[in-house]
Each structure stands twice: as structure tokens, then as C-alpha cells.
Amino acid sequence: MSSIDIEISEVGPRDGLQSIDPIMPTEAKKRWITALAAAGIPEIEVGSFVPAKVLPQLADTAELVVHARQIEGLSVAVLVPNLRGAMNALAVLPHKITVPLSVSETHSLKNLKRTHAQVLEELRAIRAAIDELPTTERPKLEGSLSTAFGCTLEGEVPLDKVLEMAEKLAAAGCDEVGLSDTTGFASPVQVREYTRQIHQLLGREMLSGIHLHNTRGQGLANVMAALDAGLTTVDASMGGIGGCPFAPGASGNIVTEDLVFLLESMGLKTGVNFERLMAARKVLAQALPQVELYGFTPEAGLPKGFRPATAQSGG
């Protein structure tokens, strides 16, 4: 297996599918996840452990974790809003559990129906539950700082508040924190500065990933800033599907296909094969013909004579 410079974490099966009305059949999701992994995507967030009545689109998350865990080399991630969800997740042992905490408490109350103190309380309980597992089975616990760059309800979110919450997530037992531009407000200057400050505060190993939106077309510009700041994992969604359905006016993840092209064109290995990625896109398109898939590179194709970094390393 070739080495990877930048890890793309595909969030389409979670962030994408939770944002659209039609429910993708479980067997189609499995085919899609298999195709994504076959294209070389190293990590997939396969779903979220929320009550089926809240998000019926993701009711089969446990079955998808079991399926995805059988794929050699794939890191299987899930989102979990609370302890109850975490217990359901731990029953099927994903490799990574992400718990969101909205830095904007207004958004936290609206989205998770919890204050910061309540989220941190749940996190400590989740940490304890994880620690009861044998060492080799413990998933990595990530606390995700959502609305870190601004909130559709509160507007500006102060950097100090982001740092305070990052510190509290670490103190509550998170193995890692993540930055999330839930609302599509982030500027490259913010991405660089916030990353630098969290690295100073908690150490570089505590923040490696970022979740960026393309709400105002600035998604890949922010990726440039993230690379500058030394981040090595970037979330993206095939066809750009998804966003945050609870933040009014916010929509649009970074398109996986365009991110792969950008990184590979810069000589950064993603481990992803573009043709096989297009095959995975076809699986998605066939399963959800009524959903619009975005992306420039799928339309334009690769440039004539294009040599992706991954291919050059023999990956």
C-alpha cells in the first residue's frame, strides 16, 4: 500500500444522506461504501447513531459499521450525539467515534438540545464506556468543534470560545479534537489561525482534521489554508451532497472528486484512484437518481496528460 500525504475522510454516507429526503437502501449503501474503499478512500463516516425517528435515513448505521469493518485497511467512523448513541456504536466497534459540540451554545441547544455542560458530561461518560473495552478494540474518540468559524444564529463565534471548548473537549477525554465549519462562514485566515492556536494549546497531535463546507464557494481555498497549517485529514462528500440541515442557509460539503483532483495535482498523494472514484459516484447516482450530484472534475474530466501523485508512487 502506498503512503498517503493527505487523508480524505468521506462523510457522504453520514453528512450527505442525512440531509436528503430519500432513504438510500442499505444494500446500495454497502455497495457505495465498498466502491469508495475500492477507490482508495482511507476513511468513511458510515452513519450516525441517532434515533431512527429523528434521522430515518441513517437507521441502518450499525449494519453498515459491521459491513465496512470487513473491508481491509478501511477506517470506519461514525457520528454519535450522546451516550446512548455511543453505547449502540460500541456494540459494533467502529474505529472512530465523533461527538459534535457546537461552540455556539445557541446552536448546541437547537441542534443537540443540550448545553455545553451537558455535552461534556456525556463525553466523559462515553470516554469511560470506551475505556471499559479491551485496549485493541477502543475506537478513537474525537470531539468535533462545530460552528467553530461562525454561527447562523449567533453570528461571530469568538476564537477564545473555540479554544476554551477545545481545551474542555481534551479534558473530557477526547483523543483528538476537530474543527468544523458547520455554517460555511470560515475564511482561510481563520482556518490558519484557529489551527495554529489549537496546536499551540493542545499540541499538534490533538488536531489533525477539518470539516469544511463550500457554502460560499470557499471550500477548497480553505483546504489550502488547512494544508498550510499542517492539517492532514480533510472531510469531503462525494458529489458534495449534504451539509448541516439544522443550520438554516448552510449547505454544501466539499466535493470529494474535486478535492482529490486538487490534492493530486499538487503532488499530494491521497491514495485515491480517480477512475474508481467515478465508479463509486456511479453507484451513488444509480441508487439516488433524484439527488443532484455536484462536482466540476466529474464534468470536465482530468486534464490531458494529467499525472496524479498517487499513480506516480505506484499506488
Add this chain to the structure above:
Amino acid sequence: MSSIDIEISEVGPRDGLQSIDPIMPTEAKKRWITALAAAGIPEIEVGSFVPAKVLPQLADTAELVVHARQIEGLSVAVLVPNLRGAMNALAVLPHKITVPLSVSETHSLKNLKRTHAQVLEELRAIRAAIDELPTTERPKLEGSLSTAFGCTLEGEVPLDKVLEMAEKLAAAGCDEVGLSDTTGFASPVQVREYTRQIHQLLGREMLSGIHLHNTRGQGLANVMAALDAGLTTVDASMGGIGGCPFAPGASGNIVTEDLVFLLESMGLKTGVNFERLMAARKVLAQALPQVELYGFTPEAGLPKGFRPATAQSGG
């Protein structure tokens, strides 16, 4: 007038309108140009001096130069493919004349129907014609290195060839050279490296601007690289209309509206007022209702509590 950190050169009236079939009425073009200038756009490429039978959409370029020159503070630019076009341009005195030279000679033959030697010969003649004008009336002469980052016909275009052509443009009497990603092949690594090398070769004052496409969604990521490398002028097109109609498979300029948001969100003053820019977009949309306008920021609106850099300087 507030100072400007990054100058947006609006190419929609030329690059945009030449790429679409419907012909925008001259009076509507004038209203659009006036509205763009009123929004604070500092430079507009109003048209191209090509035969009307080749591009009937731009047949009124001379009249538009005369109109735009009456707008206080606006830099009026035009494209010119040859000496004949330059003579027509000089009759109405734009502030800037850009002559494209395709670094890919295959593309040059197909696009301009000229070899490199023939384009350089025309350039020397244009230089001589400009120098016959009184000093205060002479437009700036820019040689634009098109297909600098790759060609849909030749594939890879070597950096050495780009540097050789940049040097020849300077020797032929250009006041400035420009880099152009005609085909949407450019990566941020290329943008940084090519800019650095041309700056070393010819001096920083000889290269300040870049024309980037968004063909594979990488437009604003490349803008980040251009800023890093110290470029201060970026071409963009309102609604992202246009591209290069002669390069098969290439389409899509950077969207002016999204570029303004990106730069202003980074604290870089463009001098552009977003609301007035939206008013200019409305003028365009009303004049060409059949043409699809792109752009994320116009759809999403500005973030809640957003403070543009330009407004903060009182501009």
C-alpha cells in the same frame, strides 16, 4: 477612495459574453459596466477588438471603451489579437491592451491562427504604434501567457517554455506579462512556482496579474496560491460566465461574487461593495435571462454578522 489590497479585473463583458450565443444589447452592456464600476470594481475588460464576423457578441467594443472611459477612476481594458485590432483600440484609448500568446503553439495556431514568431512580430508593431501616442495617452501593453499551465491539445506545457515566452513578450515591448490558465489545468503548486520563476526572471513589477479558471473547481484554491506568491490582480467574471470557447472541454471563469467574499473574509480590501455587486448581477441577469449565472455567495448571502474588509476601512 479607500486603498485596495487586491484588484479584481472583471472580464465578464469580454470573456463571458464572447462565450455565449445571445448578443447582449449595447445599452445593457453600458448599464452593466456602470453598475460594476459603481460597486467598486476597479478594472473592467470591456471587450475585444476582433472582426464582428468572428465574435458578433463583441462588435460594439469601441463604443463600450468610450462609455467606460467616462467613468471616473475605472481602468478600462481590452483584448486585442493583432495589430489591426490594436489600431482600432488605440483610436478610442483604453487604459490597457492585452495581447494573448498561447504558450502551446498548437493552441496558438488553432486559436489565433498564428505561430509564436508571428504573434511576437505583431506585438512589436503594436508597441511601436503605442509609442507614437503622447506619453499620457499610452495604454499599458500586457502580453498574456495563455495555456501557461497546460493545453487541451498538447497536454503538459513545460515551465521552460513559459519562461522563454515570458522573456520574449518582455523583449517585444510588453509593459507587463500575465499568466493565464486558459484550460483550467493549473494547480496551486504550479501557480506559486511559475509566478516565482517569472518574478526572478523579469522582476516582480513585470507580473502582477493572473487569469484563472474554475474548470475543475480549483479556481479559488489557485487564488490562494496567487496571493501567496504576491500577485495583486486577479481576473474574475460575474456569475462565472465564460471561459475559452476555443479550448474544447474548458469552461468556467472564477466567479467575481465568490472571489470578493473570499478576499474580504480574509481581511483583504477589494474596494467592492457586495450589495452593489448584487445590483450589477441583477442588471446582467435581466439583460440575459436565458444565461445561467453561477456563484455560491449570491445564493447563500453573506454570513450573519459579516464585516467586509473594505467596509471596515470606510471604503
